[in-house]
Amino acid sequence: xxxxxxxxxxxxxxxxxxxxxxxxxxxxxxxxxxxxxxxxxxxxxxxxxxxxxxxxxxxxxxxxxxxxxxxxxxxxxxxxxxxxxxxxxxxxxxxxxxxxxxxxxxxxxxxxxxx
Amino acid sequence: xxxxxxxxxxxxxxxxxxxxxxxxxxxxxxxxxxxxxxxxxxxxxxxxxxxxxxxxxxxxxxxxxxxxxxxxxxxxxxxxxxxxxxxxxxxxxxxxxxxxxxxxxxxxxxxxx
Numbered sequence: 001x002x003x004x005x006x007x008x009x010x011x012x013x014x015x016x017x018x019x020x021x022x023x024x025x026x027x028x029x030x031x032x033x034x035x036x037x038x039x040x041x042x043x044x045x046x047x048x049x050x051x052x053x054x055x056x057x058x059x060x061x062x063x064x065x066x067x068x069x070x071x072x073x074x075x076x077x078x079x080x081x082x083x084x085x086x087x088x089x090x091x092x093x094x095x096x097x098x099x100x101x102x103x104x105x106x107x108x109x110x111x112x113x114x115x
Numbered sequence: 116x117x118x119x120x121x122x123x124x125x126x127x128x129x130x131x132x133x134x135x136x137x138x139x140x141x142x143x144x145x146x147x148x149x150x151x152x153x154x155x156x157x158x159x160x161x162x163x164x165x166x167x168x169x170x171x172x173x174x175x176x177x178x179x180x181x182x183x184x185x186x187x188x189x190x191x192x193x194x195x196x197x198x199x200x201x202x203x204x205x206x207x208x209x210x211x212x213x214x215x216x217x218x219x220x221x222x223x224x225x226x227x228x
Contacts, residue, residue: 004158031214042119042205042218043159056215091158101147101166101209104216106158 002026004107006092012113018080021110025073025094031055032069033104034077035091043091049075050097079112087114117142117210121219128196129227136191136222138206146208148189149216150180154202162204165189176200201226 005024013019025032030051035043046065048055052072060067064083069075079086089109095102118141128134140146147166151159163174170182180191189206206219 033214040220042207042220043216044218045215048215055213093159095214101212101214103161103164104214106151106160108156108158 004092004094004105006090006107006110008110009108010111010113012115013082014115015084016081018078019082019112020076020078021090021092021112023075023077023092023107025075025092026105028096029094029105030072030097031095031102032075033093033095034067034075035093037089037091037109039088046077082112082114084114087112117208117217119206119208119217119219121204121206121222123222124220125223125225127225127227130198131195134191134193134196134200134224136204136206136224138189138191138219139187140189140206140208140210141187142208142210144210145182145184146210147212148180148182149207149209150174150178150189150191151205151207151218152176152202153205153221159205162191196224196226198226198228200224 032049034046037043046060047057047067049069067077091109092107093104095104120139149164150162153159162178165172203221205221207216
């Protein structure tokens with residue numbers, strides 16, 4: 001079974017530029033998550049999708065971050081414009097929907113450096 | 116505020132020695148609890164989870180964890196550490212039973228030969 005795929009693996013941009021990350025979850029997983037992991041901290045949930053609908057985006061900085069999952073499969077996370085403090089690893093995870101608490105499977109992440 | 120605390124940022128153990136990584140949570144009820152491991156350049160891999168029932172949980176790679184309600188703790192243990200266990204370990208809690216994980220800051224494990 002293929003795992004969660006993310007691209008690119010690394011990205012370096014200047015502040016105020018825009019950037020996009022892509023995630024393809026495990027086939028059949030209805031729930032998709034984006035996390036931000038700043039160096040020295042644990043992952044923080046940014047947004048959670050159930051199929052193509054948003055379940056929770058309370059910690060997503062909506063003035064600069066956006067995410068979509070149009071067909072309920074893969075997803076993109078965008079930052080526009082980027083700030084220095086956005087430097088982090090962005091992790092995508094997916095889980096099946098069983099109606100309860102499900103195991104989340106994580107991708108390798110995209111390491112973003114904002115200069 | 117709901118939180119997960121891992122008091123140890125770094126731990127170094129000798130290969131073959133026993134290991135215990137600490138995790139405490141702050142929440143009114145008992146959350147669902149998880150331990151994940153992250154190797155460099157890799158995503159997080161689930162080691163074990165606790166939802167209810169037996170408070171001693173067995174996981175993969177020889178790890179186990181014990182839930183102690185009185186101490187609000189969920190410590191991870193391994194009787195004999197291997198060099199390949201060197202990685203960062205994260206404790207996480209789902210405090211709303213809705214797949215919304217709150218992670219601790221992680222503990223970096225170093226294994227010396």
